[in-house]
Amino acid sequence: MARIGPVPEDRKEDFLRAMGVPFSFTPSEKDVAGFLDEWDHEWLTAAYDDEDRIVATFGSFPFDMQVPGGSLPTGGTTVVTVMPTHRRQGLLTRLMRDHLDTARARGQAMTALWASETVIYGRFGYGIASEDRKLELPTQHAKLLDPPDITGTMRLIDKEEALEVLPAIFERAHADRPGIFARDAKWWEKRTLADHERHRNGFTAMRITIHTRDGEDVGYAMWRTKEGKDGMLLQAREVVGVDAEAERALWQFLFGVDLVGKVEARHRSTDDPLHWWLENPRALEQTISDALWVRPLDVRACLEGRRYRTDGALVLDVTDPIYEDVAGRYRLTVSDGIGSVERTDEQADLELSIGVLGSVLMGGHGADLGRAGRLRGSAEAIDRADLIFGWPVVPFVQEIF
Ligand SMILES: CC(C)(COP(=O)(O)OP(=O)(O)OC[C@H]1O[C@@H](n2cnc3c(N)ncnc32)[C@H](O)[C@@H]1OP(=O)(O)O)[C@@H](O)C(=O)NCCC(=O)NCCS
Numbered sequence: 001m002a003r004i005g006p007v008p009e010d011r012k013e014d015f016l017r018a019m020g021v022p023f024s025f026t027p028s029e030k031d032v033a034g035f036l037d038e039w040d041h042e043w044l045t046a047a048y049d050d051e052d053r054i055v056a057t058f059g060s061f062p063f064d065m066q067v068p069g070g071s072l073p074t075g076g077t078t079v080v081t082v083m084p085t086h087r088r089q090g091l092l093t094r095l096m097r098d099h100l101d102t103a104r105a106r107g108q109a110m111t112a113l114w115a116s117e118t119v120i121y122g123r124f125g126y127g128i129a130s131e132d133r134k135l136e137l138p139t140q141h142a143k144l145l146d147p148p149d150i151t152g153t154m155r156l157i158d159k160e161e162a163l164e165v166l167p168a169i170f171e172r173a174h175a176d177r178p179g180i181f182a183r184d185a186k187w188w189e190k191r192t193l194a195d196h197e198r199h200r201n202g203f204t205a206m207r208i209t210i211h212t213r214d215g216e217d218v219g220y221a222m223w224r225t226k227e228g229k230d231g232m233l234l235q236a237r238e239v240v241g242v243d244a245e246a247e248r249a250l251w252q253f254l255f256g257v258d259l260v261g262k263v264e265a266r267h268r269s270t271d272d273p274l275h276w277w278l279e280n281p282r283a284l285e286q287t288i289s290d291a292l293w294v295r296p297l298d299v300r301a302c303l304e305g306r307r308y309r310t311d312g313a314l315v316l317d318v319t320d321p322i323y324e325d326v327a328g329r330y331r332l333t334v335s336d337g338i339g340s341v342e343r344t345d346e347q348a349d350l351e352l353s354i355g356v357l358g359s360v361l362m363g364g365h366g367a368d369l370g371r372a373g374r375l376r377g378s379a380e381a382i383d384r385a386d387l388i389f390g391w392p393v394v395p396f397v398q399e400i401f
Contacts, residue, residue: 001048002046002047002048002055002056002086002089004045004046004047004049004094004095004228004293005045005046005048005050005097005340006041006044006046007041007044007045007046007054008041008314009041011041011046011296011315012035012039012041012044013032013035013036014053014054014123015044015046015057015130016031016032016035016142017055017056017325018046018053018055018056018057018083018377019057019079019081021081021083021084022081022082022083022084023081023363025061025198025200026171027196028194028197030194031051031180031181031198032271033196034084034190034196035284036195036367037190038186038190038191038194040061040201041372043059043060043061043220044057044059044060044079045057045059045060045095045098046056046058047082047086047091047094047095047097049086050152050379053284055082055083055085055086055091055241056081056082056083056086056091056092056095056101056146057079057080057081058077058079058080058096059076059077059078059079059091059348060075060076060077060078060102060103060111061075061076061078062074062075062076062106063076063181063182064109064175064178064182065180065181065182066177066178066179066180067178067305067306067361067362067363068306068307068308068362068363068391069243069306069308069337069391070112070180070305070306070372071182071305072108072109072180072302072305072390073106073107073109074108074109074111075099075100075102075103075106075110075111075297076111076112076113076181076401077096077099077111077112077113078113078401080092080095080205081122083238086097088151091151093124096124097322098325099111100124100295100297100322103297104298105139108297109296109297109298109301109302109305110293110295110296110297110298110302110358110361111126111254111294111297112129112181112205112251112257112292112293112294112295112297112397113126113291113292113293113401114293114397114400114401115251115290115293117372118290121293121295122355123124123233123295123321124295124321124322124325124398125295125320125321125322125355125358126293126294126295126354126355126358126364127147127293127295127353127355127356127357127358127359128291128292128293128296128355128359129179129292129293129358129362129364129365129395130178130179130269130270130291130362130363130364130394130395131268131270131288131289131290131291131357132267132269132270132289132291132396132397133268133270133272133286133287133288133289133290133316133345133362134262134264134266134267134268134286134287135263135264135265135272135274135284135285135286136263136285136286136287137262137263137264137278137283137284137285138261138262138283139229139231139260139261139262139263140279140297141280141283141284142255143255143278143279143280144248144251144252144255144256144277144278145277145278145279146277147252148245148248148249148252150211150249150251150253151250151258152265152327152342152389153207153211153213154210154212154253155210155215156207156208156212157208157209157210157214158208158273158321159202160210161191161209162193163185163188163189163193163306165210165217165220165309166186166193166208167183167188167220168217169218169220169240169242170183170238170398171239171320173219173240173241174211174240174243174398175284176228176393177269177392177393177396178306178325178362178363178364178391178393178395178396179292179362179395179396179397180245180396180398181347181397181398181401184312187289189330191399191401192399193206193208193222193250194240200224201226202226202227203224203226203235204224204225204226204316205223205224206222206223206224206237207222207223207224208220208221208222209223209250209253211241211246211249211253213245213246213249217230218239218241218242218243218246219239219241219242219246219247219249219250220235220240220246220250221238221239221240221250221253221254221255222236222237222238222239223235223236223237223239223257224237225257225260227317228261228262229343230258230261230262231259231260231261231262232260232261233260233261233262234254234257234260234263234264234265235264235265235266236254236263236265236266237265237266237267237288238267238398238399239254239268240374241264244273248256248277251274251321253279265312266372267291267397267398267400268289269394269396270364270394270396271393271394285296288344290368290398292362292395292397293358294358294359294361294362295354295355295358296326296354296357296358296361296401297323297326299318299324299330299354299357300328300330300341302357302361303330303332303339303341304340304341304362305337306336306339306361307338307339307387308337308388308389309337309387309390309392310334310335310387310388310390310393311334311335311336312384312387313331313333313334313346314331314349314350314381314388315329315330315331315332315346315347315348315349315350316329316330316331316332316348316350316352316357317329317348317350317351317352318330318352318353318354319351319352319353319354320353320354321353321354321373324358326354327354329343329344329345329346329348330342330343330344331343331344331346332388334388338388343358348379348383349377349378349384349385350376350382351375351376351377352369352374352376353374356369356375357373359362359374360375360385360389361389362389362391362395363380363389363390363393363394363395364383364391364394364395365376365389366385366386366387366389366390367382367383367385367386370382370385372387380390
């Protein structure tokens with residue numbers, strides 16, 4: 001039986017090469033160097049066969065993730081792979097259990113991930129907590145109503161300057177958005193702005209444009225282009241403004257890049273205002289997909305770690321497929337927007353799984369889960385839950401991790 005264990009520094013390259021098989025890439029020397037630099041070996045776990053070869057990989061790293069009105073210590077789940085020779089032998093199940101136990105021991109209130117396939121993680125207690133949109137727009141329709149005059153307000157900068165300027169804009173723009181996770185300086189450098197060749201897929205290097213207003217940097221766009229059959233495709237990676245005016249100006253800039261036939265943007269929030277700004281919003285193709293999956297580990301810390309728009313109380317009966325000590329009844333009482341939680345024997349208002357708790361925790365779901373039968377209780381209790389858990393800013397996570 002395969003052994004689950006840590007990944008020493010000198011096995012990190014093996015780890016990356018093993019990951020390349022299920023994830024379908026062959027790492028270049030540059031990729032190896034980047035991975036060795038980027039990844040702390042203590043966040044990696046592997047399964048080893050009898051000859052000590054890595055046959056499954058798992059990454060578990062700590063970060064702070066924003067929840068409505070606050071943030072929570074979270075375990076990020078990533079680089080999950082099992083070799084084709086060892087799939088469906090329970091390796092993911094063992095690695096995941098190890099990850100969840102470790103996250104609990106580290107005091108992380110929840111764990112979070114992006115799923116390559118939606119069928120994988122529900123069984124471990126994860127629920128969909130945010131969705132995002134891919135936007136596509138042919139340039140003949142890339143026209144804003146009342147286009148702003150942006151002459152002289154945009155400048156292209158290099159990575160070095162971006163590392164100085166982007167973090168403050170990002171933090172200001174996303175201060176109240178559940179799902180956003182804190183990027184430290186290393187993350188900005190090694191992840192967000194890394195621009196690895198193997199992630200380019202025929203696109204140019206990432207261009208970074210800064211928008212300035214009254215002498216202040218108020219937004220940025222990360223974008224790149226590639227030749228397409230109907231002119232160039234411009235892919236906007238991040239378009240971030242500190243307010244709507246700044247974001248509109250950045251779109252105006254991107255829509256004006258010459259020789260472009262189509263503009264696309266990945267990972268936009270479901271409340272992205274772009275279609276409200278377009279002359280012809282119907283021309284904007286939108287594809288919605290699940291984004292963040294959340295698995296609460298400490299129900300009390302999760303519910304007390306966020307804020308609420310409406311005061312009230314709810315008794316929740318939570319099921320958990322793994323942890324018996326997490327399952328059970330909790331009374332949530334919200335007063336002045338602050339929640340307090342205690343264990344209770346009272347009759348439950350609502351029954352829900354721990355994954356559904358992950359979905360309502362981030363504020364993007366409520367009554368819809370009642371309609372779907374995932375939040376079970378009287379119509380009045382579901383309505384109350386919708387009011388209590390709902391949050392005006394929909395959850396959104398800025399990038400795949
Ligand atoms: C997804 C993956 C990690 C699963 O690993 P695994 O070791 O085969 O999973 P397990 O054997 O622990 O499976 C546990 C259960 O989940 C089910 N399951 C796991 N992955 C599944 C998938 N992709 N589709 C459907 N069912 C899946 C198994 O059938 C099993 O069900 P059972 O308990 O009813 O028998 C592996 O298939 C893989 O590496 N895929 C390619 C890379 C990838 O997509 N990684 C995930 C990145 S987010």
